Amino acid sequence: MPVKPGLVFLLSLIAAAPAAAGQGVRDRIRLARPPGTTVTKSQAEALTLTMSTVSTRLIQTWVRLAGEIDATGKILAGSLSGSDAPLVSVGQRVRAFPPSSRSSMYQARVTRTAPRGREVNVEVSMASTAHTDDRLYVMEIVVERGPFLSIPNEAIIEEGDRHIVYVEQQPGQYVAQEIHMGIQGELLTQVIDGVKEGDQVVTFGSFFIDAEQKLKGSGPSVQSPPPQ
Numbered sequence: 071m072p073v074k075p076g077l078v079f080l081l082s083l084i085a086a087a088p089a090a091a092g093q094g095v096r097d098r099i100r101l102a103r104p105p106g107t108t109v110t111k112s113q114a115e116a117l118t119l120t121m122s123t124v125s126t127r128l129i130q131t132w133v134r135l136a137g138e139i140d141a142t143g144k145i146l147a148g149s150l151s152g153s154d155a156p157l158v159s160v161g162q163r164v165r166a167f168p169p170s171s172r173s174s175m176y177q178a179r180v181t182r183t184a185p186r187g188r189e190v191n192v193e194v195s196m197a198s199t200a201h202t203d204d205r206l207y208v209m210e211i212v213v214e215r216g217p218f219l220s221i222p223n224e225a226i227i228e229e230g231d232r233h234i235v236y237v238e239q240q241p242g243q244y245v246a247q248e249i250h251m252g253i254q255g256e257l258l259t260q261v262i263d264g265v266k267e268g269d270q271v272v273t274f275g276s277f278f279i280d281a282e283q284k285l286k287g288s289g290p291s292v293q294s295p296p297p298q
Contacts (some may be wrong), residue, residue, distance in 0.1 A: 108243055119275035121238060124265045127220050129255040133157055133211040135192065137166070139200055146178065146194040146207055155190040158183055163212040164194050168204030176200060180211060215253050218260040225271045226251075226259060227280055236279050238270040244279050 137148030146166055150158060164178040182193035194209055226249070227234045233251055236244040249264030265271065272279055 119278075120273045121270045122222050122225060122273045124219065124221055124261065124267055124269040124271060126217050126267065127258055128217050129215045129220055129253050129258050129260055131157070131213045131215055131253070131255050133213055135209050135211070137192070137194065137207050137209045138205055139207055143200040144196045144198075146196065146209060147191065148194075148209060149186070149189045149191050151189045155188075157213045158190060158192055158211055165210040165212070166194065166196060166207045168200075168202055168207055170204055171202060174200075174202055178209070215255065218253060219267060220255075220258040220260050221249075221265070221271050222273050223254070223257060223259055225273045225276055227276060234280070235265065236272040236276050237265060238272070244272060246280070246283060 133150065133154045135148045135150045137146035139146050158180060160180050160183060162180045164180060166176045166178050167174055176196045176198060178194045178196040180192060181195045182191075184191040184193075192209075192211075194211075200207075221235065225235050227236075233249050234246050235249055237247045239245050247264055250262040252260030252262050254260075
């Protein structure tokens with residue numbers, strides 16, 4: 071007996087229903103599975119996994135230049151050019167040491183700056199008299215760039231022209247997040263976007279999490295920040 075077209079359509083819907091239902095369950099399970107990499111408590115303890123809160127902190131950069139010490143053993147003089155020159159001003163803290171003995175570190179202050187063409191002559195006064203015979207010194211001038219939303223430098227992983235951090239989504243669960251950076255300081259880096267204040271990012275141990283993530287596939291499932 072020939073089957074009516076309407077009955078054929080109804081039978082096809084019934085046959086497709088279990089497959090569609092199964093697919094829907096799989097989709098729900100897939101969506102419910104937390105993204106990123108899971109680290110157990112014992113792994114975190116073994117790695118000494120550390121976290122840092124994204125927050126507004128003072129960012130410092132160091133301007134480095136060579137200088138020569140005078141006969142008194144307390145005054146250093148040098149010159150600086152380029153984009154760092156305008157950052158130097160009287161009163162800034164300085165660390166000075168001879169290249170032959172970095173352990174001989176002296177605290178100092180910038181006491182004079184004098185523009186000369188495209189250069190700036192810098193004079194630094196040390197807090198104590200040098201006790202070495204070295205005439206040449208390295209000066210590291212501490213420049214405070216201001217308070218910015220920032221994260222520790224060790225939290226950042228470079229992947230080509232991208233910069234990745236791992237953000238804790240829930241205890242033991244970490245997701246790769248691309249960030250856009252601003253001022254890069256000696257210890258902290260300004261974050262333009264990609265994370266928000268209060269987020270917890272992995273510092274020490276981030277490379278382990280990154281390696282674990284890559285072992286699970288071709289690379290981290292990175293969430294990108296909004297376009298600029």
